[in-house]
Amino acid sequence: MPADEPAPLLAREPLEGAYVLLTFRHAETARAARAGQFVMIKAGTSPELPLRRPFSVMSVDRARQTFTLFLKAVGPGSRALAGLRVGEVAQCLGPLGRSFPPPGAGEEALLVAGGYGIAPFRLFCEELGTGPRARVFYGGRTGHDLQLRDRFADLKVPLLPATEDGSVGHRGRVTSALEAYLDGRPGPVRLYACGPPAMLQAVASLAGERGLEASVSLDPWMGCGLGTCLSCVVWTQEREEPRPHYRCACTEGPVFDAKTVVWPGEVTSLARRRPERSPA
Amino acid sequence: MNLSVEIAGLRLKNPLIAASGTFGYGVEYEGILDLSRLGGLVSKGLYLEPRDGCPPPRIVETPSGLLNAIGLQGVGVRAFVRDVLPRLLVHDTAIFVNVCGDTVEEYAEVARILEDAPGVAGLEINISCPNVKKGGMAFGGDPRMTHEVVAAVRKATLRPVIPKLSPNVADITVFARAAAEAGADALSCINTLLGLAIDVETARPALAFGTGGLSGPAIRPLAVRMAWQAARAVKIPVIGVGGIASARDALEFLIAGCRAVQVGTANFVNVGIYDRILADLGHYLERHGRTDINEVVATLSYPDSAPAPPRSE
Numbered sequence: 269m270p271a272d273e274p275a276p277l278l279a280r281e282p283l284e285g286a287y288v289l290l291t292f293r294h295a296e297t298a299r300a301a302r303a304g305q306f307v308m309i310k311a312g313t314s315p316e317l318p319l320r321r322p323f324s325v326m327s328v329d330r331a332r333q334t335f336t337l338f339l340k341a342v343g344p345g346s347r348a349l350a351g352l353r354v355g356e357v358a359q360c361l362g363p364l365g366r367s368f369p370p371p372g373a374g375e376e377a378l379l380v381a382g383g384y385g386i387a388p389f390r391l392f393c394e395e396l397g398t399g400p401r402a403r404v405f406y407g408g409r410t411g412h413d414l415q416l417r418d419r420f421a422d423l424k425v426p427l428l429p430a431t432e433d434g435s436v437g438h439r440g441r442v443t444s445a446l447e448a449y450l451d452g453r454p455g456p457v458r459l460y461a462c463g464p465p466a467m468l469q470a471v472a473s474l475a476g477e478r479g480l481e482a483s484v485s486l487d488p489w490m491g492c493g494l495g496t497c498l499s500c501v502v503w504t505q506e507r508e509e510p511r512p513h514y515r516c517a518c519t520e521g522p523v524f525d526a527k528t529v530v531w532p533g534e535v536t537s538l539a540r541r542r543p544e545r546s547p548a
Numbered sequence: 549m550n551l552s553v554e555i556a557g558l559r560l561k562n563p564l565i566a567a568s569g570t571f572g573y574g575v576e577y578e579g580i581l582d583l584s585r586l587g588g589l590v591s592k593g594l595y596l597e598p599r600d601g602c603p604p605p606r607i608v609e610t611p612s613g614l615l616n617a618i619g620l621q622g623v624g625v626r627a628f629v630r631d632v633l634p635r636l637l638v639h640d641t642a643i644f645v646n647v648c649g650d651t652v653e654e655y656a657e658v659a660r661i662l663e664d665a666p667g668v669a670g671l672e673i674n675i676s677c678p679n680v681k682k683g684g685m686a687f688g689g690d691p692r693m694t695h696e697v698v699a700a701v702r703k704a705t706l707r708p709v710i711p712k713l714s715p716n717v718a719d720i721t722v723f724a725r726a727a728a729e730a731g732a733d734a735l736s737c738i739n740t741l742l743g744l745a746i747d748v749e750t751a752r753p754a755l756a757f758g759t760g761g762l763s764g765p766a767i768r769p770l771a772v773r774m775a776w777q778a779a780r781a782v783k784i785p786v787i788g789v790g791g792i793a794s795a796r797d798a799l800e801f802l803i804a805g806c807r808a809v810q811v812g813t814a815n816f817v818n819v820g821i822y823d824r825i826l827a828d829l830g831h832y833l834e835r836h837g838r839t840d841i842n843e844v845v846a847t848l849s850y851p852d853s854a855p856a857p858p859r860s861e
Contacts (some may be wrong), residue, residue, distance in 0.1 A: 269579035272819035300775075315793040318609050359818055362623050362685075453856040492816040493608050496572030498592075498618045499607040511856075514600055514621060548668070 272492075273294035273359035274475075276312050276332055276407035277352045286341040286348045287384070287415045289326075295333040297362040301325040303392035303487055304462075304523040307335070307362030309492035311348035321345040322490045322518070324361060325390040326464070333361075337534035338387040350430060364493045365522050368392055368483055371458040377402040380446055380471050382463020388485060389462065390416065393425045404428065405449070407442020407467070411435040443470040447465045450478060461485065465532070472526035486517045503530035549830055553587070553808050555785050556708035556733035558669055560587035560642050560808060562829075563798070564822055565622065565839060567812035568593055568646035568672060569618065570614055570763075571631045573638075578820065585822050587808060588642030590736075595648045596658055597626040598790045602679060608745050609753040612791075613766030614813050615671040615743050617757035620648055625658045629665040630722045642669035644710070650682040652693075652700045659704040665750050670707050673698060673732075676714035676739035678761045682812040688714035688739070691726040701733035710787065712736035713778065715767075716847040721781035721857055736787045736810065737775040752762070765791040765812040772800050777857045779805030779846065793821065795828030805846040 271324050282288050297307055308320035325451055326338045341350035349358060357421075368388070371377040377396060379389040396402045407430040412438060419426045428438030430445040435459040438445040452456070459482035462473040466483040475482035491497035501514035502521065505528055512530045515521070551562040566574070566589040573588045583589065601621025608615050609674055625633070628645070636643050643666055651654035653671065675688035675697055685695045688711075698711050711727040713720055715738040741759025745754040753759070754832050771790020779786040782855035788801025798809045814821050829841060838844065852858055 310817070313818070315814045315821045315824070317612055317614060317813065319614070319816055361819060375730060405558055488606055489607060494572065494576045494819075496570065496576050496592075497607065497616075497816055498572075498621050499599065499604070499616070501606070505775070530744060539732070 269296070270364050272300070272359070272361040274357045275309065277354050278294060278351070280354055282515040283415045284412055286350070287338070288341065289336055290337055290349065291336045291350070292332050292358060292360060293332070293334050294360045294362065296326045297325060297335045297360065298330055298333045301328050301335060301363035301391070302367035303395050304332055304388050305363040305369040306366050306522060307337070307360050309337075309349065309358050309360045309362070309488070310345060311337040311352050311356070311358055313357055318345060319491055320359065320361065321349070321521075322364075322487070322493060324485070325498050326387040326390045326393065328391065329411045337388075338384060339449060344542060354380055365518055366520065368460055368523050371396075372456070375456045375458045377452060378446065378449070378457050378459050379404045380442055380459060380463070380467070381406045385409050385461075385463030385467075385485070386416045387462070389460070390419065392460070393423045403449070405442050405446050407431070407445065407463070409433060414426050441467070441470070443467060443474060446471070447474060450474070459483070459526075461526075469531045472531065475526050482527060483523050484525060484526045484530070485522045487522065490518050490519050490548065493518045504528040505530055549596055549793045549833060550842070551699065551826065551829060555709065555787065555808050557672060558708060559640055562587040562826055563802065563808040564825060565590060565642075565644070565787065565810045566815060567810035568674070570812040570815045573628065573636070574643070576630055577588040581712070581819050582824070583636075583639035583641050583677045583823050585826070586641045586853045588644055588669060588847070590646050590810065592622050593620045593646040593677065594622050594625040594628050594658060594769045595620065595649040595650070596625060596654055597698040598622060598627065602702055602755075602757040605754065605756055605841060609767060610762065611763050615745050615755065615757045615760040616740070616843040617760040617761050619679045620677055624736060625661050625703050629661065631667055633667060637667040644665060646672045646674050646712070647701065648674045648677065648683065649697070650844070652697050654683075655697050656700040656704040659701045663705050663707065666777060668707060671701065671705060671709055672736055673701055673709060673711040674714075676712050678714075678716065678740060678742045678759065679757055685714050685716060685742070688723065689717060691722050694723050695726045695730040696831070698727050698730035698732050700782045710734045712739050712803055714739050715770060715774055716742045721777050724778040732784060732809075734785045734787060735778055735782065737790055738771050738790050741770065752806050752853050752856055753770070763791065765793060767791050768797060768800070772804050774802055775806050776804035776848065780859050783860050794834055798825060798829065799844065802841070802844050803846070803848050
């Protein structure tokens with residue numbers, strides 16, 4: 269069960285630019301978090317607005333009861349968190365949401381990350397351990413966006429960087445690096461993706477074309493993390509359902525089976541067909 | 549130290565109620581928050597049938613506020629009674645259901661279905677949601693419609709009927725009186741304020757629905773003023789709601805004349821807020837040499853020279 273408790277900041281490692289690694293003490297998240305799960309967290313313990321923000325758990329230290337976030341300070345919520353000093357406290361609710369499903373026996377896990385979408389894959393690689401093989405495709409516009417590219421070496425997981433400007437690794441989008449790998453006819457694979465919406469959609473359509481299973485981690489605006497505010501809804505449609513439904517990314521995601529997600533662009537036509545109220 | 553209050557013939561263990569739309573159906577908090585700590589909770593708004601609600605984005609933050617257009621996404625009253633209510637009833641707290649309708653008949657039908665459901669403490673009548681095309685604020689923005697909806701629900705149920713009034717009116721006391729005359733047992737004051745946030749880069753509304761309802765500390769002074777006006781205008785109890793995040797905030801409403809309060813947006817920010825508010829209410833009573841929270845209700849000493857709305861006869 270998630271716990272809502274003050275979480276003191278124990279370590280802070282600034283990376284380049286607006287990127288930072290933050291390590292908080294929060295016993296329940298450290299104990300129970302699985303890769304793909306997240307915390308709702310804000311700087312300070314005030315019950316006043318602004319709302320907390322969701323961040324994927326990047327790693328945990330069960331012995332020390334800590335977890336680490338990798339974030340880019342882009343707005344007021346993440347900037348306030350990134351600005352915390354060691355010893356200061358955040359209000360943290362976690363762990364939340366559904367984790368990545370494990371790959372099938374003999375399947376290679378292909379982890380496709382865009383920018384700070386890399387965060388949950390560090391924990392995922394630790395979980396996969398010496399069992400099924402994993403391979404990380406890590407993309408950004410420039411090398412600057414690949415702040416964690418040296419942080420997988422200890423796990424002996426192959427990491428393939430891709431940058432749109434070609435400054436590091438494969439020149440082009442991370443999905444073209446993935447496509448090139450798939451063209452080389454690897455053995456059985458399963459796709460996992462975390463990053464910007466366009467990248468997720470590209471991975472989903474690639475998986476669809478090639479008949480591959482894919483899990484995507486979605487990141488819509490979230491209010492509560494518990495499925496009560498109904499802000500972070502995503503259209504999804506299970507195989508047996510006659511029409512899509514809004515599902516909360518916080519409780520029924522953030523990791524979804526890519527096949528079930530109704531992507532932007534697909535939504536308009538569905539919304540036009542969809543009745544004002546569903547049949548009883 | 550007594551924190552229990554009475555609303556519409558119901559004894560609540562304390563004056564803190566979780567506000568509709570900010571607490572899901574309550575069961576989401578199982579294992580995270582002890583629901584028996586709450587005086588009560590109000591479910592997400594329920595129609596006869598399930599509803600999709602508005603397309604996202606559904607929320608945007610504004611200074612000290614939250615603008616939302618969720619659009620009353622919900623499972624429908626029958627699924628609530630069948631699947632959710634039994635799980636709620638194991639908790640020792642008052643369960644209120646927020647009743648919605650596109651038509652007067654739908655409100656009454658939802659109330660009738662709840663009449664057969666055991667354990668519902670009372671019905672909060674949603675005549676004030678700004679985020680639906682039909683019903684909602686249309687009923688709460690016209691005193692004759694307010695009267696009609698409340699009277700129809702009154703006929704359909706023996707349970708306490710608590711209309712939730714809209715702040716998007718010129719004079720809330722007109723609506724408070726209309727609701728009281730139609731047989732309401734108490735009033736919730738207030739729902740969200742109609743707002744519009746614009747994304748200046750795209751020159752489009754920040755919310756997909758367009759306008760939204762503003763909540764949070766930004767609206768508290770408005771809510772206190774309107775709850776105060778309503779409490780003076782009618783004899784039935786008023787439940788204050790709007791931007792409460794602390795005991796101090798709750799006390800404003802109690803002093804203004806409310807018999808209980810609802811905590812809304814703050815639920816999203818801190819799940820453990822109820823224990824903190826209850827403890828601080830206790831400290832406040834101690835500090836003021838009181839032993840009963842009801843002693844602070846309607847103790848506002850308002851300057852004689854300042855304009856105040858008339859009291860009910």
